[in-house]
Amino acid sequence: MLQTTGNGDVIRVIASIYGIQTASKMLPLIAETKDFKISGYVAKPEVNRANRSYMTILLNHRYVKSYPVMKAIQAGFHTLLPIGKFPVTVLMIDVHPHLVDVNVHPSKLEVRLSKEQELQQLVTDAIKDVFAEETLIPRASEGTVRKQVSRDKSEQVPLAFDEETRLDESKSDRSEKKSGPDANPDYSEFASGREEPRSGESVRKETGKADTKKDVPFEEREERQATHVYEEGLPRQRERVPKLYPIGQHHGTYILAENESGLYLIDQHAAQERILYEYFREKVDDPPKTQQDLLVPLTIELTNQEHDVFIQHKNEIERMGMSVELFGQRSYLIRSVPVWFPDGDEEAILYEWLEQLKEGKRLSAGVIREEAAILMACKAAIKANRHLRSDEMERLLDDLRSCEDPFTCPHGRPVIIHYSTHDIERMFKRVM
Incomplete structure (x- = not known):
């Protein structure tokens, strides 16, 4: 009840x-x-x-x-x-x-x-x-x-x-x-209490330990921050992620960073995927020209059903920026494609369009461009088990802070997780 x-x-x-x-x-x-x-x-x-x-x-x-x-x-x-x-x-x-x-x-x-x-x-x-x-x-x-x-x-x-x-x-x-207790963890601030974490400086004083970053205080480090946004694209946005200072890497996959609020874990692949996604999204939304000719035209062969769908919707496919012409009974040549197409995916995209048209769906340039930006970002982003230098980690974190939505990758996975100083001290039973 x-x-x-x-x-x-x-x-x-x-x-x-x-x-x-x-x-x-x-x-x-x-x-x-x-x-x-x-x-x-x-x-x-x-x-x-x-x-x-x-x-x-x-x-x-x-x-x-x-x-x-x-x-x-x-x-x-x-x-x-x-x-x-x-x-x-x-x-x-x-x-x-x-x-x-x-x-x-x-x-x-x-x-x-x-x-x-x-x-x-x-x-x-x-x-x-x-x-x-x-x-x-x-x-x-x-x-x-x-x-x-x-x-x-x-x-x-x-x-x-x-x-x-x-x-x-x-x-x-x-x-x-069936998926088990780890399938959808809840990072609830409510469960851990609302006590304010102590600053990094006060923790160092109490433990008697010096800061591992050459004893440079957070305030001094803040003055040294640089703007590493892509020179061509990504304008500086209102920063929704605090300034983070990298202190290491875990398994060449997660960046460990800190500031006065505690410890942060950053998935380096998801972080750069988000950066590149927003960069490519702007590029495909405003291409300098609509089409580019392929150096070597691609030859594809369609089934009878795909051939019928193509003949019926040929004008719609051409309006999307793809130039395809007959090259035999059921063979076709792809001669030009939109400039924002991911390299090497021209054939797969045409087959996907034909499948959508076969199901009675309309082709949407906005949806296709969005999918293209996500695909290009995923392919270009750094992968796991890639060890980064300190300056590379700093640049990645600064670029992430410039993103419009820096908290998830384009597929919705989290990019950053925060451990407050209070959370860490509770784990080690320093506070009860």
């Missing part, structure tokens, strides 16, 4: 349903246009679930299911969530009843909205605006060290009003049990 205080405080209701840990990670959201007003809470990306059941939508104070709105919510979390993970949100939408069609589903759960695209854009932009003001570095709490399951013990199951949702949730629970 669900029990709440009944005072109308939404965040307290969220705590009663999902637990205090999850509620402490929720961020308020509010936005409106002439036709729509939205409010509610969205959880930080580190709090996520294995299905869509935790995206709660209340339309004019009534629980509904709207897949376009869910799609807009996920778009607001773009590149912030791992593949196969979904956000925890409570979204309340106020709209004039004339803009709502409730006669879509027998149980009145699903609705159809007029001006749906306007609402989708409002939801996506509002979520992005919320995260643009936040530092989304997960904190490695005591729960992480003990390898506890991320879900709070006091958390109740999501409210399920139809059989489909209940079946979805039961499947999710089974999959989470």
